[in-house]
Amino acid sequence: MTLLDVDGLKKHFTVDSGFLSGLLGETRTLKAVDGIDFSVDAGEAFTLVGESGCGKSTAILSALRHQQPTAGKVRFKGQDIEMYSKRALRGEAQLIYQDQQDTLNPKMSVGEAIAEAIRFHDVVPPEEVDARVDDLLERVGISPAEKYQEPSAFSGGQKQRIAIARALAVEPSLLVADEPVSGLDVSVQAQILNRLMDLQEEFGLGLVYVTHNLGIARKISDTIGVMYLGRIVEYGDVDDIFEDPQHPYTQALLSANPVPDPAVDRDRIVLEGNMPDPIDVDDRGCPFVPRCPEATAECETAEMGLKPFEGDRGHLVDCIHR
Amino acid sequence: MSQESADATVTERPRQSRAVAGATRVWRIVSANSLSLVGFCIVLSLVFVAVFAPVLAPYEPSAQQLDNTLAPPSADHPFGTDNTGRDILSRIIFGTRYAIAIAVVVVTLETVVGVSLGLVAGYYRGKVDETVMRGLDVLVSLPPLLLAMVIVTTFGINIWNAMLAIGIVYIPMMSRTVRSSALSIREETYVQAAEGLGYDSKRVMLKHILPNSVPPIVVLGTTDVAYALIDVATLSFLGLGIQPPKPSWGAMANAAREYILVTPWPIVFPTLAIAIAVLGFNLLGMGLRETLLYGEDYDEVVE
Numbered sequence: 270m271t272l273l274d275v276d277g278l279k280k281h282f283t284v285d286s287g288f289l290s291g292l293l294g295e296t297r298t299l300k301a302v303d304g305i306d307f308s309v310d311a312g313e314a315f316t317l318v319g320e321s322g323c324g325k326s327t328a329i330l331s332a333l334r335h336q337q338p339t340a341g342k343v344r345f346k347g348q349d350i351e352m353y354s355k356r357a358l359r360g361e362a363q364l365i366y367q368d369q370q371d372t373l374n375p376k377m378s379v380g381e382a383i384a385e386a387i388r389f390h391d392v393v394p395p396e397e398v399d400a401r402v403d404d405l406l407e408r409v410g411i412s413p414a415e416k417y418q419e420p421s422a423f424s425g426g427q428k429q430r431i432a433i434a435r436a437l438a439v440e441p442s443l444l445v446a447d448e449p450v451s452g453l454d455v456s457v458q459a460q461i462l463n464r465l466m467d468l469q470e471e472f473g474l475g476l477v478y479v480t481h482n483l484g485i486a487r488k489i490s491d492t493i494g495v496m497y498l499g500r501i502v503e504y505g506d507v508d509d510i511f512e513d514p515q516h517p518y519t520q521a522l523l524s525a526n527p528v529p530d531p532a533v534d535r536d537r538i539v540l541e542g543n544m545p546d547p548i549d550v551d552d553r554g555c556p557f558v559p560r561c562p563e564a565t566a567e568c569e570t571a572e573m574g575l576k577p578f579e580g581d582r583g584h585l586v587d588c589i590h591r
Numbered sequence: 592m593s594q595e596s597a598d599a600t601v602t603e604r605p606r607q608s609r610a611v612a613g614a615t616r617v618w619r620i621v622s623a624n625s626l627s628l629v630g631f632c633i634v635l636s637l638v639f640v641a642v643f644a645p646v647l648a649p650y651e652p653s654a655q656q657l658d659n660t661l662a663p664p665s666a667d668h669p670f671g672t673d674n675t676g677r678d679i680l681s682r683i684i685f686g687t688r689y690a691i692a693i694a695v696v697v698v699t700l701e702t703v704v705g706v707s708l709g710l711v712a713g714y715y716r717g718k719v720d721e722t723v724m725r726g727l728d729v730l731v732s733l734p735p736l737l738l739a740m741v742i743v744t745t746f747g748i749n750i751w752n753a754m755l756a757i758g759i760v761y762i763p764m765m766s767r768t769v770r771s772s773a774l775s776i777r778e779e780t781y782v783q784a785a786e787g788l789g790y791d792s793k794r795v796m797l798k799h800i801l802p803n804s805v806p807p808i809v810v811l812g813t814t815d816v817a818y819a820l821i822d823v824a825t826l827s828f829l830g831l832g833i834q835p836p837k838p839s840w841g842a843m844a845n846a847a848r849e850y851i852l853v854t855p856w857p858i859v860f861p862t863l864a865i866a867i868a869v870l871g872f873n874l875l876g877m878g879l880r881e882t883l884l885y886g887e888d889y890d891e892v893v894e
Contacts, residue, residue, distance in 0.1 A: 335787065359789025366787075371780040376802035385798070386788050432784070439788065 271347065272443050272475040273332065273362070274308040278341030280324070280331040284548060299548045301327040303499035304341070306575070311442060314469060314476040316486040316507075318522070319496035320544055325479045326447050328496070333362050333445065346442070360390045362443040363436035367451060369429035373420035379431045380406070380416025386438040405434040409464060426457035430464065437468060443475040450485070462489060483526040487511055492583075495519045498547055498556045504575060505584035515578050515586040517561050538562065555588070563590055620882055627878020633871025641687040648681035652838045661854045671856040673847060679857060682838035683864045689839050690820055690868060693754055697819040698812050700758030705765025706808060710796050712766065713773025724770065727763040735760040736825065743831045753832045757822045761815055768811050772804035779803075806883035814876035817869045824865050840865050 280302040301324040309315045317325040331338035334350060343350040345361065353361070366372045373382055383402045387393060393401050403413035409430035411423075420428055429449055436444060446465065450458040466489055469476045480486055486493055486507070493510050495503040495518065503516040514520045521538040540560045554569040555561070561568065568589060575585040621631045640647060656676035664671045670679035712723040730738070742756035776782060777800060785799045826832035827841030835842050840861040847857030 356789040356791075359787060364784075364787045366780050366784060368780040372784050374781045374785070374799050374803070376805075377798070385790075389788065389790060389794070435788070 270311045272309050272311050272345065273477070274344040274347075275328075275332050276306050276342040276344075278305050278328065278332055278343065279303055279339045280327050280336065281339045297548050300499050301547060302331060302338075305494075305496070305499070305501045307494050307501065307504065309443065309475045309477055311475050312470075312473045313492065314466075314478060314490045315492045315494065316478040316480060316490035317494050317496055317501075318480060318483060318486045321481060322544060322547070323496045324499040324547070325496050328499075329445055329447065329477055329479055333364070334358060335364070356390070360439050361441055362445060363439060363441040365429070365432055365436050365444065365446040365449045367448040369425045369432065369449065369453065372432045373428055373435075375420055378417050378419055379411075379423070380413075382420075382431070383416075383435045383438050386435050390439040392438065392440055401438070405438055406431070408437075408468065409434040410460075424457075426453050426461060429453065429461055433461075433465065433468070437472065440472075441474070443477065444469065445477045445479070447479045448481070451480075451482070458485075465489070483523065495522065498544065500556065500573075500587065501575065502557065502587045503585065505578075509584045513584075515584070515591050516557075516588050517563050518557050521562075565590075620879070621875070623882045624878040626874050627882065630871050630874030630876070630878055633867065634875055637687055637691060637868055637871060640684055641691045644684050644688055648678075648684040650678040650681040652682045652685040653677060653836045654681075661850055661857065663854060663856055670860045671854070673843070673857045674850055679843070679860050682843060683840065683860055686838040686840045686843065686861070686864065687868075689750075689833055689837065690823065690865075693750065693823045693833075694816045694819040694872075696754050697758045697761065697823070698816050700754065701761040701765050701815060702808065702812055704758070705762045706769050706801070708762070709766040709769025710773050710801060710804075713770040714777055714792065714796050714800065716774070720770070723766070727766055730759070731763045736822065739822065739826060740829070740831060743826065748831055748834070750833050753823065753826050757819055757826070760822075761819070764815075765808070765811060768807050769804055772807055773800050776800050776803050806879075810876055810880045810883055813872055813879055817872035817876065820865060820869050820872065 279300070282299040282301055284297045284299050303324075305328055307315060307317075317328060319325045327336065330336045332341075332343050332350075334343075334355075345353065345358070350358065373379060377385070380402050383405055384398050387398050387401055388395070402416060406413050406416060411427060411431060411434070415422070420431070423431065433449075444465075449465075450461050453461070462485065465476075468474070476489070478486070478489055490507045492505065493503075493507050494501040495510070495516065497518050503510060503514065503519045510519065511523065514523050517538075518540075521540045524536060524538040540562075542560050545556075545559060554571055555564075555573050558564045558568050571589045573587055573589075575587045576591070578584045578586045578591055621627050654677065656672065658676070659668075659672055660674050660676040662668055662672040662676075668678050668680065670683065673679055673682070708723050708727070712720040739753070739756035739760050742759065743752045746752045746755075773796075782795060782799050785795045790799075823832055824839070824841030824844070827839045828845045830842075830845065833839035833842055835846065843861040844858050844865075847861070851858055
């Protein structure tokens, strides 16, 4: 069953360019997300990868109405997402935040934080809440005896696991994790990711994972969307993308991913320049032109959009040379 | 809402151990700084005096000895007697009750109204914020004591109006303090997370923002008790507060004013009482400010 179906999602920000330009009516628009499509099925793990600032967080936040999108249709479980009340939607789709140090209210015991979520969404009858809290904490590897502690008593990794328990407490069908392990120790990262994957499988959750870390993306996802400047430039099965990347950006991105073997001889594709300021992006043509090793004159004016690659149904690429 | 009342019980520890833990916590915060420790002791003694006034006072506060007026301190009357022969010590002891009760009522009023307005303004921002804060700015632009006097004379001279008047005067400061912490706290990830869990704005404000803005509220509230004591005494001194024959420090000082050339004692002791009470709350407030707001080892003290 398709849980989340995003169609043509856009999120533009109007940039305040100063008092005088404001008077003259000049406004500039930052196209953080500029028309993306993806869908996530129940039990599927979908990852959005891309550099910082490519709009991957904004994409998922506006898809789930944490922010109001500029345009686009989002359907959740086949129904227009606008039809859901805030409470109903948050009960279905839960978010795990990047900032694990600060994601729990410092003045509330962790048990109470989880219990509050359970009660608010009426997940179980009141007399079962306590047992439920214990069960959830155990699942994420926190001793239920510690539930009276305030968040300051826990490490960053523990807090993130508690946050996962709290997200699962409302029994969502979709879990969104926005770089949940960045800033944590690598061993702790692995621990949390394994836990997340186990829980996803156990509850049959849809998972949307947002990261810039290709290693993580490969480990946890079924499908991947590679984002560049507010667009998905390549979309497909995780193995297709990692084994046979088509878009020049994906190829460059993958070639930059460290391989833990000094003997491996890598052909590193080094991109020139930085990602341009999304304010200055031209509407016409391919946004990757300034950095693309394969760019031709045609690329600057071509009509862009994801197209199936070599008739393969699942693998989509947004490049006119493919 | 039954949901709210259930919140406190299910996953919290039993009530009694929570009370003990709370008291220990208060003690640890107060004793972390010598200023607040001294202030706390003074405040505690004032409360003790207020509670046990009938036991501690040697005479009835309004018992007159017309053959022994304006007497200097002696063994019988340690602080002397006033112009109608009433024992000043006894009147000061009973006056503590009024002073403390009024100051506490004023600060409670200030806190309830000020915190609500500040939370709402800081949480909703935009138009709501502008409306609330500009309204309060109007209050601030008037001289506080003058405003209090206008309120009291307009609505009638009695102690309830005096408390109301002073409370209103203090509201803007409390609102501004709470608003500014609400503004910054609402950007914290845990507030975003609370919104992300679908919680309604009331729950986010009361359970997630408010508990995290307690320290500045406590500090300001404590210091304001001291100011309220002065203001109540001032209003009473002007005849707009507690009415004689009730023993109020300010009114006592006012009555003794006429006889200041005959004997200074009836004005010295009530004034000293005001000074000590104000000092107590001020020291407590200053110490708490150090510990709660600027303390480097705040977490060590509190956790």
